[in-house]
Amino acid sequence: MPSADSPLTSAELPMLGADQINPSVPAIVRVALDVPLDRYFDYRNPGIHITVGQRVVVPFAGRQLVGIVMEFAEHSEIAPDKLKALIQAFDDVPLDAASLHLIKFCATYYHTPIGQAVLPALPVRLRQIKPAVSRKMWVYQLVQPVPAAQLPPRQKVLTRLLALLQQQAQCSEAQLAACSSGWRKALLPLVASGHISREAVVAMRPSLPASDVAPTLNNEQADAVQAIVAQLATFKPWLLFGVTGSGKTEVYIRLLQAVLSQPQAQVLVMVPEINLTPQLEGRFRQRLSQFSLVTLHSHLSEGERLQHWQAAQSGAAQIVIGTRLSIFTPMPHLKLIIIDEEHDGSYKQQEGMRYHARDVAMVRAKQLHIPIVLGSATPSLESWYRTQANPTVHAEQKQPYQLLRLTERAVTAAQLPKIHCIDTVQMPPEAGLTPWLKQAIAQRLAQGEQSLLFINRRGYAPVLHCAACQWLADCRRCSAKMVLHLKQRLLRCHHCGDEQAIPLQCPSCGNPDLRPVGQATQRIEETLQLLYPTARIARVDRDTIQAEDALTQVLSAVHAGEIDILVGTQMLAKGHDFPNLTLVGVLDVDGALYSPDYRASERLFAQLMQVAGRAGRGEKPGEVLIQTAFPQHALFAALQTHDYEAYAQQLLTERIQMQFPPASHVAVVKAEATSYALVEQFLTELTDAARQSVAQQARPQARSPIVYDPVRPSVARLNRMERGYVMMQSQHRGTLQALLRLAVMWARQHPLQAKLRWVIDVDAIDM
Numbered sequence: 129m130p131s132a133d134s135p136l137t138s139a140e141l142p143m144l145g146a147d148q149i150n151p152s153v154p155a156i157v158r159v160a161l162d163v164p165l166d167r168y169f170d171y172r173n174p175g176i177h178i179t180v181g182q183r184v185v186v187p188f189a190g191r192q193l194v195g196i197v198m199e200f201a202e203h204s205e206i207a208p209d210k211l212k213a214l215i216q217a218f219d220d221v222p223l224d225a226a227s228l229h230l231i232k233f234c235a236t237y238y239h240t241p242i243g244q245a246v247l248p249a250l251p252v253r254l255r256q257i258k259p260a261v262s263r264k265m266w267v268y269q270l271v272q273p274v275p276a277a278q279l280p281p282r283q284k285v286l287t288r289l290l291a292l293l294q295q296q297a298q299c300s301e302a303q304l305a306a307c308s309s310g311w312r313k314a315l316l317p318l319v320a321s322g323h324i325s326r327e328a329v330v331a332m333r334p335s336l337p338a339s340d341v342a343p344t345l346n347n348e349q350a351d352a353v354q355a356i357v358a359q360l361a362t363f364k365p366w367l368l369f370g371v372t373g374s375g376k377t378e379v380y381i382r383l384l385q386a387v388l389s390q391p392q393a394q395v396l397v398m399v400p401e402i403n404l405t406p407q408l409e410g411r412f413r414q415r416l417s418q419f420s421l422v423t424l425h426s427h428l429s430e431g432e433r434l435q436h437w438q439a440a441q442s443g444a445a446q447i448v449i450g451t452r453l454s455i456f457t458p459m460p461h462l463k464l465i466i467i468d469e470e471h472d473g474s475y476k477q478q479e480g481m482r483y484h485a486r487d488v489a490m491v492r493a494k495q496l497h498i499p500i501v502l503g504s505a506t507p508s509l510e511s512w513y514r515t516q517a518n519p520t521v522h523a524e525q526k527q528p529y530q531l532l533r534l535t536e537r538a539v540t541a542a543q544l545p546k547i548h549c550i551d552t553v554q555m556p557p558e559a560g561l562t563p564w565l566k567q568a569i570a571q572r573l574a575q576g577e578q579s580l581l582f583i584n585r586r587g588y589a590p591v592l593h594c595a596a597c598q599w600l601a602d603c604r605r606c607s608a609k610m611v612l613h614l615k616q617r618l619l620r621c622h623h624c625g626d627e628q629a630i631p632l633q634c635p636s637c638g639n640p641d642l643r644p645v646g647q648a649t650q651r652i653e654e655t656l657q658l659l660y661p662t663a664r665i666a667r668v669d670r671d672t673i674q675a676e677d678a679l680t681q682v683l684s685a686v687h688a689g690e691i692d693i694l695v696g697t698q699m700l701a702k703g704h705d706f707p708n709l710t711l712v713g714v715l716d717v718d719g720a721l722y723s724p725d726y727r728a729s730e731r732l733f734a735q736l737m738q739v740a741g742r743a744g745r746g747e748k749p750g751e752v753l754i755q756t757a758f759p760q761h762a763l764f765a766a767l768q769t770h771d772y773e774a775y776a777q778q779l780l781t782e783r784i785q786m787q788f789p790p791a792s793h794v795a796v797v798k799a800e801a802t803s804y805a806l807v808e809q810f811l812t813e814l815t816d817a818a819r820q821s822v823a824q825q826a827r828p829q830a831r832s833p834i835v836y837d838p839v840r841p842s843v844a845r846l847n848r849m850e851r852g853y854v855m856m857q858s859q860h861r862g863t864l865q866a867l868l869r870l871a872v873m874w875a876r877q878h879p880l881q882a883k884l885r886w887v888i889d890v891d892a893i894d895m
């Protein structure tokens with residue numbers, strides 16, 4: 129039950145409505161349910177003491193559903209004899225006012241039914257009809273070294289576990305389970321004998337204080353820390369723009385130290401991808417050992433997620449590291465939000481409520497009057513635009529982002545890599561590799577250094593082709609080609625996941641000689657094996673990295689010098705630090721240079737900057753070789769001089785000219801059905817209705833939204849559904865939002881709506 133001393137007082141949150149606190153027993157309880165109707169549902173209170181934010185069970189359409197109490201009322205529009213009573217209220221901690229406030233904002237902004245915004249923000253356990261009691265969380269600690277003589281024979285598992293326990297002061301069950309599935313059986317005898325201690329905790333603070341060696345900050349780092357620390361008590365967006373290896377993480381660590389040294393403080397640190405959490409968690413546990421920390425991401429079991437979420441909600445966890453879903457975690461003492469790799473598209477949710485976690489974080493920081501730090505080597509154009517104090521393009525912007533630069537690599541000896549383009553017109557590749565690149569790899573092998581080949585396509589080859597009749601293997605369900613996966617002996621669609629056997633002969637003309645066309649990770653790996661038979665090669669893509677710790681294992685093998693050549697997709701591009709890696713080869717990027725998607729070059733630049741940043745992280749200089757037919761492209765020129773700013777400025781100028789985001793705001797209505805005729809009719813009528821309403825505005829002028837004609841996305845058919853979308857664009861967020869409200873009302877009443885699926889994607893980044 130919440131009490132009057134709830135940490136969030138209304139004084140701290142002046143924007144909250146009066147509906148938040150109501151100590152009396154109210155007659156009507158208005159509940160949000162996870163159903164596609166944008167309204168609260170009224171229930172009679174049978175006399176239970178209830179608070180806003182509480183979890184309740186209610187009858188709904190013959191079922192029982194879990195809901196969240198949103199507000200109270202004296203009367204309902206529903207006749208008293210029709211009004212059902214709520215069944216039960218759980219006494220776990222209710223959602224706090226600040227969290228509800230944030231979610232309500234999001235439901236409105238993203239045009240999502242309120243219940244479909246609130247309930248998915250909770251851990252699964254809290255969406256189930258049962259009390260949310262989390263199992264105890266145990267941590268294990270080595271208290272007494274185990275003499276080798278005391279170890280049973282065949283102790284491989286135990287040795288691994290003991291090594292882990294030696295590295296980390298405390299290990300969670302999840303960490304031990306990641307190390308070995310047989311951990312419980314192996315360790316329990318040592319718990320019984322007292323060599324290992326076991327205790328129950330709320331949030332973990334395991335680490336070795338011994339490894340707490342803090343480098344002296346360089347001037348730029350020190351300036352950045354000082355600037356932010358000087359303004360901790362106010363809403364302020366900071367953009368920490370630092371090249372890869374410039375010590376952004378070190379800046380985060382100092383900020384956490386400063387913030388958490390205050391009484392009652394919590395920090396939320398967001399990472400775009402689950403694969404980046406172990407690394408950051410490891411560094412934080414070493415350097416911030418005095419503070420309790422939990423992680424929140426989809427690799428946790430439901431039980432762990434509930435525990436970690438509750439540790440954040442109670443304030444017990446001072447640091448929360450999480451992926452985008454963690455943005456809604458209640459944190460009563462939240463004092464700072466850090467968004468690492470803020471440019472990353474993974475922050476955008478692509479189903480349900482299509483929120484952008486970075487943007488939601490910005491709103492949350494503003495509501496709580498706390499600073500927010502966005503970190504990146506290649507900031508999103510959205511954030512970059514907002515650092516520029518140009519009043520003519522920023523009529524709407526109230527709070528410009530403060531730019532902080534880290535221009536050099538933090539480790540003095542580490543140089544930024546030299547970047548060259550290999551002109552594939554002049555020097556055509558054989559089996560994907562040019563002679564220049566092959567020679568560079570051979571040289572690294574001879575020197576005992578590591579190479580990384582980046583190709584952003586998994587599988588063996590993107591296309592299977594019949595040279596006799598030009599047949600290509602298409603997906604049965606999508607307008608897309610099947611990708612050949614030779615290792616798994618099948619064709620797989622990367623859009624819908626459908627699989628087919630590899631045909632023995634051309635289904636169209638019977639020709640038995642079907643050829644793979646193009647390159648992908650498996651094929652490059654095979655070529656490398658043939659070229660360098662003694663080299664130790666590892667492939668990293670979504671096919672090889674499925675288990676939770678598979679990536680960690682490959683990465684530690686790279687660190688241990690057990691791998692000579694890494695082949696991989698963008699999974700490898702981010703965040704990882706390989707001191708002995710001196711060569712990065714980039715294959716097959718030309719498609720993105722002239723893509724119809726206006727964001728493709730921004731994304732490619734960020735990706736290449738990032739993957740180039742993997743080279744030369746140690747004392748040996750790094751080299752990046754890019755195979756391209758367009759070596760003169762401006763993107764490569766900027767990349768070679770490591771000049772993000774120049775390229776960003778150029779892209780921004782284009783965007784402003786074209787009135788694309790961030791110079792305008794866009795939203796997309798997407799629709800799909802089994803026949804395109806339905807989609808087209810729905811979208812055409814929507815377009816007409818929207819245009820009419822724009823024309824009827826009191827002052828149709830330059831600021832009016834533009835409604836584009838319906839078009840089909842590049843994957844026009846997906847999983848047997850024919851797709852289309854309408855884009856709406858406006859220079860003014862408010863007018864766009866007003867138009868979207870009308871569009872939603874229109875669509876919800878449209879007779880076709882039962883025959884198709886439609887959704888609104890505000891600030892869409894993918895069509």
Ligand code: ADP
Nearest residue numbers: 343344345346372373374375376377378538539
């Ligand atoms: P980024 O997050 O910007 O990629 P990191 O914080 O990971 O950079 O720093 C890169 C490397 O430089 C790390 O090994 C880190 O320990 C080291 N480092 C960071 N700051 C300093 C410093 N001031 N002096 C020496 N080494 C540093």
Ligand code: ZN
Nearest residue numbers: 594597634637
């Ligand atoms: Zn054929």
Ligand code: ZN
Nearest residue numbers: 603606621624
């Ligand atoms: Zn498909």
